[in-house]
């Protein structure tokens with residue numbers, strides 16, 4: 001591409017990201033978005049967001065809307081300046097006054113606000129139809145009466161259709177009647193006349209148009225014939241003035257057809273060129289819309305944007321910043337080798353980014369009550385706590401301390417092994433930003449369940465105090481019981497337990513039964529002011545972000561990721 005730029009082969013570099021609106025975008029698409037927008041960004045070019053909407057049966061405006069939102073979110077503030085501009089109600093012209101097919105390269109496009117319209121392949125259906133007519137006139141396409149099954153069969157066996165040598169006039173007549181809705185679905189099709197014996201099956205007189213009496217989400221009832229992906233895609237690229245059409249490896253075998261269509265139409269140059277790269281396939285998840293839709297429809301997850309989903313909307317809701325997703329998508333590089341990318345690579349980047357930006361807060365997920373018997377009843381102290389040790393600019397805040405506290409159940413063990421440096425009967429631990437405490441008594445109910453711990457605090461051990469520098473091995477987090485605010489906390493984990501859930505038959509057999517646990521946590525009061533655009537580290541636990549369902553009356557936090565990689569240990573055990 002750099003060479004094309006040096007040689008001034010094109011007026012400007014123009015890429016596109018062309019999703020089919022038949023599902024939500026996923027992490028694999030994020031890679032394609034970052035690649036296409038990234039190239040436009042690098043070379044001062046333009047990237048169009050184009051709905052590749054040629055199959056009315058599976059497409060829907062809900063998907064169009066989600067795609068627009070996801071792409072906006074991902075490129076915003078990064079490559080939004082490079083997003084292609086669509087002029088309202090205007091599509092590039094194709095048929096000039098002298099009746100000869102002609103085409104004007106889309107003008108050098110500037111920028112547009114993210115909220116405006118994306119491009120739609122279906123906006124070009126009139127032009128694509130005219131291109132089909134042109135191919136018929138050149139004797140390069142014919143109307144075929146074979147059924148879809150027969151067509152497949154003939155093509156597989158390198159057999160010519162008996163309708164292959166129909167005359168131009170008859171083809172034009174039948175094709176216009178297909179368009180007029182005279183025939184039912186599957187009755188006839190338009191096929192390219194290329195080479196029935198080609199070793200490349202895509203060149204064996206492939207389908208260009210099929211009959212589909214179906215409403216289209218963007219064109220309504222206007223069309224009953226729809227162009228095939230292969231026919232629409234290269235022409236949409238051409239119509240938009242795309243220079244580099246970048247797609248995944250499975251389209252490599254389609255490239256000769258892409259070139260054949262554009263060449264056969266004798267279109268003014270330069271023509272777009274197709275390039276292929278290997279899909280991003282992350283471990284421990286699936287990236288096929290067809291399968292993701294099953295998880296949604298079967299209620300395995302709460303929706304496309306469930307924070308466990310590998311969808312862009314799920315990733316966003318989980319609390320992963322757009323810049324972090326971009327850093328991953330770009331960081332994994334571009335190759336021609338199909339391989340699995342370890343989810344741990346993404347998780348590492350998430351931890352690294354969140355560590356830099358997250359505000360530290362104290363929260364207790366599984367509370368155990370502690371009463372400090374030597375601390376005055378009714379007394380409250382406001383202690384200083386650092387917001388982010390990685391970012392001095394983030395400042396400090398006050399957290400209230402009192403006689404009754406909550407600590408994490410896990411941080412106490414009655415019969416602790418020697419290396420347990422947290423709280424145990426008779427043992428000491430430091431409360432973060434506060435005092436050293438000693439456990440004197442474990443209070444239990446009749447059934448032996450621990451109700452609370454009665455402890456004494458070393459009241460001189462606070463910062464600045466006489467025994468502040470006294471060494472104790474463990475430091476634990478806490479919140480003041482009188483000041484704590486409750487929050488629903490959704491503890492998300494990987495959705496699948498194995499690296500390749502998709503490798504053998506039933507991916508649903510590998511669902512992680514512990515991918516979500518919902519608990520009520522006790523949080524320091526400042527979390528009442530949590531903001532959706534900020535990220536939080538609940539100290540010693542994990543990174544969290546507010547969920548879209550959070551309200552002032554009921555806080556809801558999603559666990560984005562734990563502080564440490566617990567899966568690495570799992571796989572070492574295995």
Ligand code: ATP
Nearest residue numbers: 018019020028029031032247248279280287288289
């Ligand atoms: P899926 O296999 O999930 O259904 P798709 O390829 O059918 O995806 P499209 O909407 O056609 O989905 O994809 C839009 C663009 O994103 C295409 O150019 C496609 O090549 C690219 N793409 C799809 N999946 C991946 C992936 N895993 N990694 C990188 N690019 C991808």
Ligand code: MG
Nearest residue numbers: 019020052229
């Ligand atoms: Mg596709």
